[in-house]
Amino acid sequence: MNVKEESSKGLNKKYSVTIAAADFAAAVDKKLENVAKTVKMPGFRAGKAPKAMIAQRYRPSVLGEVLDNMITEATNKVIADNKLRPALTPDIKIEKFEDGKDIEFTVDMDVLPEIKVGDFTGISLNKYTAKVPAEEVEKAIKYMSNSRRDSAKVEEDRATKNGDIAVIDFVGSIDGVEFEGGKGTAYPLELGSNSFIPGYEEQLVGHKAGETVEVKATFPENYHAKDLAGKEALFVTTIKEIREFKPVEVNDEFAKTMGAESLADLKSKIEARISEDYNSTAKIKLKRDLLDALDKEYNFEVPQKLVDAEFEAIEKQYKEAKEHNHLDESEKNRDEKDVLAEYKEIAFRRVKLGLLLSEIGTSAKLSLTADDINKAIMNEAKKYPGQEKVVFDYYVKNKEAVEALRAPAFEEKIVDYVLSKAKLTDTEVSVEELYDFSEKGKKSA
Numbered sequence: 001m002n003v004k005e006e007s008s009k010g011l012n013k014k015y016s017v018t019i020a021a022a023d024f025a026a027a028v029d030k031k032l033e034n035v036a037k038t039v040k041m042p043g044f045r046a047g048k049a050p051k052a053m054i055a056q057r058y059r060p061s062v063l064g065e066v067l068d069n070m071i072t073e074a075t076n077k078v079i080a081d082n083k084l085r086p087a088l089t090p091d092i093k094i095e096k097f098e099d100g101k102d103i104e105f106t107v108d109m110d111v112l113p114e115i116k117v118g119d120f121t122g123i124s125l126n127k128y129t130a131k132v133p134a135e136e137v138e139k140a141i142k143y144m145s146n147s148r149r150d151s152a153k154v155e156e157d158r159a160t161k162n163g164d165i166a167v168i169d170f171v172g173s174i175d176g177v178e179f180e181g182g183k184g185t186a187y188p189l190e191l192g193s194n195s196f197i198p199g200y201e202e203q204l205v206g207h208k209a210g211e212t213v214e215v216k217a218t219f220p221e222n223y224h225a226k227d228l229a230g231k232e233a234l235f236v237t238t239i240k241e242i243r244e245f246k247p248v249e250v251n252d253e254f255a256k257t258m259g260a261e262s263l264a265d266l267k268s269k270i271e272a273r274i275s276e277d278y279n280s281t282a283k284i285k286l287k288r289d290l291l292d293a294l295d296k297e298y299n300f301e302v303p304q305k306l307v308d309a310e311f312e313a314i315e316k317q318y319k320e321a322k323e324h325n326h327l328d329e330s331e332k333n334r335d336e337k338d339v340l341a342e343y344k345e346i347a348f349r350r351v352k353l354g355l356l357l358s359e360i361g362t363s364a365k366l367s368l369t370a371d372d373i374n375k376a377i378m379n380e381a382k383k384y385p386g387q388e389k390v391v392f393d394y395y396v397k398n399k400e401a402v403e404a405l406r407a408p409a410f411e412e413k414i415v416d417y418v419l420s421k422a423k424l425t426d427t428e429v430s431v432e433e434l435y436d437f438s439e440k441g442k443k444s445a
Helices: 019-037 051-081 132-148 252-257 261-296 304-323 334-364 371-379 388-399 399-421
Strands: 003-008 013-018 091-097 103-110 122-130 150-153 164-175 177-190 210-219 232-245 423-428
Touching: 003 051, 013 051, 019 051, 019 132, 051 091, 103 304, 122 261, 132 261, 132 304, 164 261, 164 371, 177 232, 252 261, 304 334, 334 399, 371 388, 371 399, 388 399
Parallel strands: 122 423
Antiparallel strands: 003 013, 013 103, 091 103, 150 232, 164 177, 164 232, 210 232
């Protein structure tokens, strides 16, 4: 085998490789000999067929298999001999392959950069904290009590008002044609809940039971059903009954129905849950600030093919979201070229930081443990209050789901390692500041 370096531009390496015709022929003959030992041909016992017959019948298929094996072995040798670390599977291009002649092919690859991991003690960051306002606890209790409310029919002869439940029959149409999903019977609609399309509920306020109201409302431009998005519809709506909620008394007995020992205990549990949410948000913000700091501190070349692959994935998500009217508000009114240009920068940053974190993990000899995986599963379970056991059981029974957690769990371990070396300053902020992820939301450490 003869190897020649054709070009070396930054992280891109290209080699031309020649496999001698004699070496290839010898490998083909050896493969045919192995085939001849087991194959059965009419009129001959296994392993006794003439070599010429074996070659005539099996040589075409053997050629491809041997070629693949020899190119793979040669490519691996190029990588090993030159101490390369490919960023992606090398691109192989066969330049010459003729029977009886030398085989020529090229190996083109982007390699991983050499990254020198430094000392993290010079990184200074704010570790944000926020106290749980009493009104947030009260708001949560109100939500919980509302979820337990019962309702009663309004017996007095009065019109509907916000907060009432209007039990309605309705039929929706566009240009006189009924559309799928636009009909309902005895539907309990809480007026003022904004659960129907904009403009619908307001037009039912001020009407009595038994009245039929012609409601005109326009579907939002980003409505999930594309055939309805942005169109005005007519809903012929009959108010069959008016109901009103009966208030729930919030006391120790109510708290017990929510799994607490008393109302004070319930408030304490709610405060702890909200505080945990604040801590999670603070950790996300701390991680973002850390990645910003690492991005500024480290400069190295990034494999372009990795960036291209990351950008293609982001671009695909963007175009699918655009097709289904699921774009973020910030993207809807922007030129697509500008949005994609920004995504190219994001792709570069993601790849750069991914390579850096991987190198940090290797340098610090970090590895995932069973405890790390269990912690990741429990963190996922916490996202579904009241269904923790269901989520945990899902991961216990689904190995693929567990494998999907490994990469983000390892990244978190690396981030925690770096944070353990950095200088963190406890900084109390308001809840609004905690959830402000704009540049204004940053405080100098």
